[in-house]
Amino acid sequence: MSSPAPPLNRTALIAGLSAYLMWGVIPLFFQLLDFASAAEVVMHRVIWAVPALLVVLLASKKMREAVQALRNGRVLLTLIATALIISVNWWGFTWAVTNGQVLQASLGYYINPLMSVAVGVVILREPLGPWRIAAIVLALLGVLNLIIAGGTVPWISLMLATSFTAYGYLRKTVAVDGRIGLFWEAAFMSPFMLAGLYWLHATGDGHFFDSWSKAALLMSAGVITAVPLLFYVIGARGLRLSTMGIMQFTAPTLQFIIGVAGGEAFTSAHMITFGLIWAGVATFTYSQLRRQRET
Secondary structure, eight states: OOOOOOOOOHHHHHHHHHHHHHHHHHHHHHHTTTTSOHHHHHHHHHHHHHHHHHHHHHHTTOHHHHHHHTTSHHHHHHHHHHHHHHHHHHHHHHHHHHTTOHHHHHHHHHHHHHHHHHHHHHTTOOOOOHHHHHHHHHHHHHHHHHHHTSOOOOHHHHHHHHHHHHHHHHHHTSOOOHHHHHHHHHHHHHHHHHHHHHHHHHTTOOOTTTOHHHHHHHHHHHHHHHHHHHHHHHHHHHSOHHHHHHHTTHHHHHHHHHHHHTTOOOOHHHHHHHHHHHHHHHHHHHHHHHHHHHO
16 A cells, blocks of 8 residues: 655745746746847846846855855866756746747746657667557647748747757766856856857947846846746756646646647648647646555
């Protein structure tokens, strides 16, 4: 007879759900930054994330651990690689949001966990099972439908899913606290981002000095990066991974609603694609719940 499930950690549940809710509505914030290019927004997001995350590390007394993490050469090289990957992911998401492609971003983050399952099977030799096979096949059919019936390759969706899957896999290979990892990733990229901003302003394409309101919005991008992460870490520590895995679909669902409500094109091809992806998500969720009951 299996032992009773441990009581649900209400604080962790609220924190985890809050993180995904914030990530879900974050397009509304980035749409306020449509006066700047995606590249400029990402540059500010990286730069201002450094002091925001520094405050988080100091408040959680993680600075000594953060410094010690860099003494391991493998950790250092991995974080440099993940810094490059997450910068690409942030650029893709920002571009999608500021160019009326929120639906593509939503599709990418629906595909991401299913792609992660495929990577886990191929690289980590994790067990698959019929339900997860069905989830991956449904996701593939959804993407193929959009390519064939819709006549377009959802390159932003695929780029977001691929980059975040690669990021998640690499970060999984090193035992580093999420806050520490993101802090160093932002810190490593900051010199290049500062150089990029200098070039933008030298050529007259920067917007930080246009007005106080624009400067405040660009600086806020760093805070928007740090706060959901803090909630996510609290949630991940107090909840089962399967529970967090199911809750993660909150974010792309909200992004989907924002995209449709914003008047983005939603054709019959999109309807079939999202229907197949949602069926894949439902199948994946069912497999997660089954595994949770069996443990």
